[in-house]
Amino acid sequence: MAVHSKDLPQQINSVLDAVHTRKSSAPRPLPAVALVGFIAIFVGRYLSNKQAKAKKAEAAASKVSSEGSSSVLESLEAKVLSPKKTTRAIKHTSPETFERNRKFFPPSKVAAAGSSASSAKSSVKVGVNKEFFRQIEAIFKILIPKLHCKETFILVLHTTFLVLRTYLSVVVARLDGDIVKDLIAGNGKGFIRGLGYWFAIALPATYTNSMIRYLQSKLSIAFRTRLTRYVHDLYLNDQITYYKALNLDDRIQGVDQYITTDVAKFCDSLAGLYSNLGKPLLDTIIFNYQLMRSIGVSGMGGLFVSYVVTAFLLRMVTPAFGKLAAVEAKLEGDFRSAHTRLITNAEEVAFYNGAELEHSILTRTYKRLIRHINSIYKIRIAYNMFEDFIIKYCWSAVGLTLCALPVFFPALGGVDSVKDIANGDKVVGARTKGFITSKRLMMSLADAGGRMMYSYKEMSELAGSTLRVYNLISVLHQLQAGQYEGVDLKTANSAASSEDGSGDEKELYSLSDIRGRIEYGYEGIRFVGVPIVTPSPGNANGGEELVRGLNVDVRPGDHMLVTGPNGVGKTGFARLVSGLWPVFRGELARPNPKDIFYIPQRAYLSIGSLRDQVIYPHSHADMIKAGRTDEELMTILKHVHLAYIPDREGGWDTVKEWKDVFSGGEKQRMNMARLFYHKPKFAILDECTSAVSSDVEGLMYNHAKDVGITLITISHRPALFKYHLHLLKLTGDHGHWEFSTIGTAEERQSLEKEMASLQAKLDEVEDLKKRHAEIQKELEVGLNAGPVDGTKVQKRGLF
C-alpha cells in the first residue's frame, strides 16, 4: 500500500521508522534528546543571563534604598548627568507610529456590550467572525511590530517545543505498542530495552511540557508589556487623551478596568490560544497521518466524517461566549469602579454616615455581576455535557470501530501491520501492537480534538476581550487626533428648532464640529468671539452655551478677576485656556504650556515624597537638572507659611499619602508653593485659596505679583478685588458677560484702606450719636421726676 512518506519531513519519518522497525538496534529517541538538550542549553543560558541581570538590578536598588537621602540624590544626579551609565531608557511610542497605526483602528463595527447607542445600532455580533479577525490583525501590529523582536523569538521557541511535544507523543505511542507486543510475546530482553527507552524519553518529554507552559506565560507577559506601554503612551501624553477619554467622550467607561484587567485577560487568552489551538492542530495532522499507517485509508475516511459532523454539531450548539465574556468584563469594571469611588470619597461618606447606602450600591453592582456569571455557568452545563458526550464517548466508539477494521478485514489495514508481519512478527503480536499504538494515537487525537473544540469556546471568549481592547485603542487613537463621538447635527438641528418652537436656527455645538482656532506662544491670553460651551458628550442637542462669544485680552501685568454665580462657566474659562474643553468657535491665543500654570479648586497631591509635592509636575531628576535646591524649596515654603512641614514630617524624602496628612488650608498653600517653584508668566487660580486665612492669602497674592506672575483669579470673594486690575463678570443671563477695569492695584488698595478707615470712623460716630441720644433721654426722665435721690438714679442704671 502506498504510504505518503514525502508528506512529512524526512527526519521525522526516518526517526519514526526507526522506532517501529524492530531491526534497528540504535537507541531510537536519541535525536529528540539531542534536540531538546540543545534547546535547553540555549534557553537556559538566555534565562540565566536575564536572572543575573535582574539580581544585579535588585542589588543596586536595595543599595540605593538602604543608603541615606544624600546617596539617593547622588545616584539620581549620576543618572541625570551621565546618561550612558543608566539602564536603557524606555522609549515612548513615536507620533509617526500612532499616525501609521490609526488607520488600522477605525471605529468597531461590532455592537459593544453595554456601550453607547451608536455602536449598539450595528448589526455585527461579537464572535468569531470577519470583524474579529480584522481586529486581531490590527492589534497584532502592536504586539509584533517587526519580524526581529523578542515576541517573535519567544513564538519561534514556543512553536519548536510544541512540535517537539507532538513528535514525542508519536514516539511514546509507538514505544507503548512495542512494549506491550514484547510483553505478550514473552520477549524479556525487548521488554527491558523498551522500558529503558521509555525512561529516556520521560526526561525530554517533561522538560518540553514545562517549557511550553513557561514560554506561554512569557509570551503573555511580553504581549501585555507591549500593549500596556502602547496604551499608556496613547493615553498619557500632551494631547491630554486621558482627560478627553474621561470627560469628553463616553465610549469607554471605566478605562482603568480596560487597561488593567481587560488587557491582561486578552494577552493571557491569546498566548493560551496559540498553544491550545496550534498544538492540537499539529497533533491532529501528525496523528491522523500515523493512524492512517495503522488503520488504513478507509478508517481515515471514517474519522474525517466524524470530524465534520462534530464540528457542525458543536457550532450549532455553541452559545455566544464572546458576547457573554464582554458583558462580564463590563460588569466586573462597574463593580471595581464602585469600590474605587468609595475609596476616593471615604471621608465624605463617613461624615454623612452614608455606609448603608454605599453598601446597597456595592451589593447591587455585585449582584448584577454574579447573576450574569451564574447564567454563564448554567449555559455551560448543557454545552459541556454535549461536548463531553461527543468528544469522549462518540469519538471513542468511532475509534474502537476503526481500530477493529484491520482485525476483521485485514485488507483494510494500514501499512504498519503488513510491515510487522513481513518482519516476522506473529499475527497476534502484530495485531496487539497495532491496536495499542492506534488506541494511544486515538486517545491523543480525541484529546487534541477536545482541546480544539475547547479552543473554539476560548476563541469566542477571546472575541469578547479583543473587542474591548480594540475599542480602547481605537477610541484613544481617535481622541488623540481630536475626533470625538459627536451628535448627529441634522437630528440635533431639527430637535432644537422644534423645542424652541420659533423655528429659528439655534447655534448647535457638536464635538464633531469644532471650528475654533488656538494660537500658542502669545504673550497673553486673548479670546476673540469664543463661546464657553460645555462639551456634553452623548447629549443629542449638543453642548450648552454658558457664555456667548467672549472678547478679552489679558497682557502681562493685567491681573484679572473672573467672577459670577455658581455654574456660570468660570472654571469653563480656565478649561478653555488650558485646552481641556474644545474651542468650538472664534480664536483663542494663549502662552506656551511652560509659561502658564493652573491651580485647581480641589488641591491635588501626588504620590511621592514631600519634595515631589512642591515641585509637581517636575520629578526630582528634573529639579536637579534645572539646578534647583532643597534650600530654595524651603524659602518657597516660607512664603506660603509652611516652613514647619519638612521638620514635622521628617525631611524632604518622606513619602506619605499626603492628601490624608495635610489640612484643607495646608493643601491649598502647598499648591501655591508649586506656583512659586515654577514661576510661570501667567497663572490661573481657581478658588484655590478659599480655605486659607485672609492674611496669608494676601501675602501669597502679593508675592506672586512681586515675582512677575500675571494672575487670573476665579473667585466670588470681593476681598480679592484689590489684587487685580480687571474684572470679567459672567452674569449667567443668556451667556451675558461684562469686562471692566478695577483700577491700578495700588490705587485700589489705598482707596480701600481709606474707605475702611473712614467706615470705621463713621461707625464710631454712629455709636457716639446713639449714646448721646440715650443720655439725653435719661436726663430728661430724671428732671421730670423731681429732686434726684442718688440710690434711685443708680437703680435706673444711669451710673
Ligand SMILES: Nc1ncnc2c1ncn2[C@@H]1O[C@H](COP(=O)(O)OP(=O)(O)OP(=O)(O)O)[C@@H](O)[C@H]1O
Ligand atoms: N464635562 C462636562 N460636561 C457637561 N457639563 C459640564 C461639564 N463640566 C461642567 N459642566 C457644567 O458646566 C457648567 C459650568 O461649570 P463650571 O465648573 O465652569 O462652573 P463655575 O462657574 O466654575 O461654578 P462654581 O462657582 O460653582 O465653581 C456647570 O453647570 C457644570 O455642571
